[in-house]
Amino acid sequence: MQTSFWKAGHPPTLLSAFLYFDMSFMVWVLLGPLAVQIAADLSLSPAQRGLMVATPVLSGALLRFVMGLLVDRIGPKATGLFGQVLVIAALALAWGFGVDSFTQVMLLAVFLGVAGASFAVALPLASRWYPPEHQGTALGIAGAGNSGTVFAALFAPTLAAWYGWGNVFGIVLLPLVGTLLVFALVAKDSPDAPPPKTMKQYLAVFREADAWWFMFFYSVTFGGFVGLASSLTIYFSDEYGLSPVMAGYFTAACVFCGSMMRPLGGMMADRVGGIRSLSVMYAVAAAFLMLVSVRLPESWMALVAFACAMQALGMGNGAVFQLVPQRFRKEMGVMTGLVGMAGGIGGFYLASSLGLSKQWFGTYQMGLLIFAGLALVALAGLFMVKSRWRTTWGAATVARV
Numbered sequence: 001m002q003t004s005f006w007k008a009g010h011p012p013t014l015l016s017a018f019l020y021f022d023m024s025f026m027v028w029v030l031l032g033p034l035a036v037q038i039a040a041d042l043s044l045s046p047a048q049r050g051l052m053v054a055t056p057v058l059s060g061a062l063l064r065f066v067m068g069l070l071v072d073r074i075g076p077k078a079t080g081l082f083g084q085v086l087v088i089a090a091l092a093l094a095w096g097f098g099v100d101s102f103t104q105v106m107l108l109a110v111f112l113g114v115a116g117a118s119f120a121v122a123l124p125l126a127s128r129w130y131p132p133e134h135q136g137t138a139l140g141i142a143g144a145g146n147s148g149t150v151f152a153a154l155f156a157p158t159l160a161a162w163y164g165w166g167n168v169f170g171i172v173l174l175p176l177v178g179t180l181l182v183f184a185l186v187a188k189d190s191p192d193a194p195p196p197k198t199m200k201q202y203l204a205v206f207r208e209a210d211a212w213w214f215m216f217f218y219s220v221t222f223g224g225f226v227g228l229a230s231s232l233t234i235y236f237s238d239e240y241g242l243s244p245v246m247a248g249y250f251t252a253a254c255v256f257c258g259s260m261m262r263p264l265g266g267m268m269a270d271r272v273g274g275i276r277s278l279s280v281m282y283a284v285a286a287a288f289l290m291l292v293s294v295r296l297p298e299s300w301m302a303l304v305a306f307a308c309a310m311q312a313l314g315m316g317n318g319a320v321f322q323l324v325p326q327r328f329r330k331e332m333g334v335m336t337g338l339v340g341m342a343g344g345i346g347g348f349y350l351a352s353s354l355g356l357s358k359q360w361f362g363t364y365q366m367g368l369l370i371f372a373g374l375a376l377v378a379l380a381g382l383f384m385v386k387s388r389w390r391t392t393w394g395a396a397t398v399a400r401v
Contacts, residue, residue: 024118025148032230033156050355053230055109060116061344067120068337076125095170128190147259157248215342221316223346240299258310265318274323282379285312289372
């Protein structure tokens with residue numbers, strides 16, 4: 001299996017896509033791990049904190065569709081280079097001139113969304129090199145770049161404590177510039193790229209019910225993952241009184257569990273079927289989100305519960321994208337943008353709703369319970385579509401149920 005997989009595509013491109021995705025995700029959620037320190041200096045309310053960490057997620061979600069269009073027009077490599085340069089420029093300006101108000105931090109948050117839109121570049125860049133039987137594995141490896149969120153949670157609060165949170169924006173420029181150089185030298189566009197489509201052809205995807213289902217399914221799996229990755233540092237600080245650095249370590253542990261499970265989710269979906277594996281993952285995620293909503297008495301208990309929920313959501317990300325190329329291989333560029341956009345919107349909803357829940361009710365319970373309910377709705381949706389998928393687009397061989 002491993003030998004045939006590595007010979008089937010272009011490993012240097014796959015690995016450069018992973019690296020680009022990894023570093024982009026690191027800066028995409030950077031405001032989350034820094035949120036406690038930024039909020040203290042700028043005197044932000046719980047709702048403002050939630051909006052600050054949620055805005056890069058929403059910006060990235062909306063820009064994913066734009067980046068998906070560019071991928072189909074100029075290719076994933078050129079699109080990726082453009083996005084990286086834009087993010088580097090925004091961080092350099094924030095570092096050089098400083099961020100002194102809520103308005104300024106929100107402006108930076110919008111530009112950090114470009115890094116989140118890297119999803120719409122990295123996945124088609126990798127996907128186009130690999131045949132259908134290896135899609136789950138290839139996209140799982142490329143998509144494991146969401147592990148960059150671990151680096152943000154692990155190192156950003158500590159660097160902020162040592163050098164000030166404003167200087168963190170300058171420090172992260174070093175790995176970003178290095179990644180830009182590697183990507184420029186190593187990544188290659190696949191010769192099997194489909195021709196560009198007209199806007200009418202892009203919009204035609206919206207008439208497909210399956211496109212909406214995939215968007216909803218990913219809004220729960222990826223939305224849950226990135227929403228929690230952006231919010232857990234604040235959660236552990238508020239609920240258990242952890243220092244920003246220790247809350248960052250707790251968040252990093254949870255995010256690590258979720259990000260490492262994405263490739264496994266893709267490989268498991270290749271073996272047992274996307275729908276079967278995804279169904280289990282939604283049930284597990286919903287159960288642990290409901291459990292943690294009661295505010296467990298010890299911080300380590302909440303850590304375990306969130307880690308389990310993140311593992312299920314991370315595996316779900318891989319399972320969704322095992323199915324997408326089977327149904328929309330010729331529209332993979334635009335579908336990656338659309339599905340990724342929906343995932344980002346789900347993350348924006350979760351992160352902002354947690355902040356609102358804390359401000360309105362004094363607790364995060366309502367925000368967590370509603371998102372757990374969405375996971376159960378997604379589970380019900382899978383049962384609704386599985387029979388039709390098996391009989392209409394050949395999913396009996398790739399989504400065995």
